[in-house]
Amino acid sequence: SQTIHQWPATLVQPVGSPLSLECTVEGTSNPNLYWYRQAAGRGLQLLFYSVGIGQISSEVPQNLSASRPQDRQFILSSKKLLLSDSGFYLCAWNLGQINTEAFFGQGTRLTVV
Amino acid sequence: GENVEQHPSTLSVQEGDSAVIKCTYSDSASNYFPWYKQELGKGPQLIIDIRSNVGEKKDQRIAVTLNKTAKHFSLHITETQPEDSAVYFCAASGTALIFGKGTTLSVSS
Numbered sequence: 684s685q686t687i688h689q690w691p692a693t694l695v696q697p698v699g700s701p702l703s704l705e706c707t708v709e710g711t712s713n714p715n716l717y718w719y720r721q722a723a724g725r726g727l728q729l730l731f732y733s734v735g736i737g738q739i740s741s742e743v744p745q746n747l748s749a750s751r752p753q754d755r756q757f758i759l760s761s762k763k764l765l766l767s768d769s770g771f772y773l774c775a776w777n778l779g780q781i782n783t784e785a786f787f788g789q790g791t792r793l794t795v796v
Numbered sequence: 797g798e799n800v801e802q803h804p805s806t807l808s809v810q811e812g813d814s815a816v817i818k819c820t821y822s823d824s825a826s827n828y829f830p831w832y833k834q835e836l837g838k839g840p841q842l843i844i845d846i847r848s849n850v851g852e853k854k855d856q857r858i859a860v861t862l863n864k865t866a867k868h869f870s871l872h873i874t875e876t877q878p879e880d881s882a883v884y885f886c887a888a889s890g891t892a893l894i895f896g897k898g899t900t901l902s903v904s905s
Binding site: 715717719725726727728729732740742773775777782783784785786787788789790792 | 797802827828830832837838839840841842845847885887889891892893894895896897898
């Protein structure tokens with residue numbers, strides 16, 4: 684069966700520090716991968732999605748970036764965190780067409796102080 | 797791109813009552829409309845979905861309706877129970893799944 688792993692579960696980082704959140708999917712090949720951010724009152728905001736290795740689409744311009752170094756690995760990064768980067772970050776995957784069920788990880792609670 | 801509006805943002809009902817959450821979307825090319833339930837501190841989980849070639853779908857106490865002409869779809873939960881309390885999100889498939897801002901449903905016993 685397929686599983687998605689996302690870590691860490693919680694993270695407290697100072698303003699200006701770098702960020703690296705990792706997401707891996709097991710049990711499937713060539714998934715579509717997504718990063719969402721959930722902030723209070725803003726729902727699930729799509730940040731990045733990838734339909735293959737090295738293919739990254741950005742939905743929201745900001746100081747975050749994403750990379751997909753391997754088929755089932757998706758990384759969210761920042762060189763310098765801002766207070767406004769605080770939130771709940773969720774990784775998700777689905778197969779084939781965009782219009783299929785997406786499966787979410789358990790999320791990372793990021794607090795920038 | 798796709799834009800999804802969801803209402804209401806909060807909904808409080810008594811156990812046994814029905815709950816209705818409504819969403820509208822902007823991209824007429826969207827053809828997949830899932831609903832997710834998120835419990836505190838966890839990732840969202842799919843509870844029901846509908847495709848554009850279907851007008852209604854039911855799964856026990858949950859139903860979803862879709863009006864393509866008006867570009868809106870709704871989630872109906874009947875005979876609500878306290879364990880239905882959670883945040884519910886609608887979504888529409890544009891270039892990726894675009895979500896509404898969520899509805900916090902509280903079911904009191």
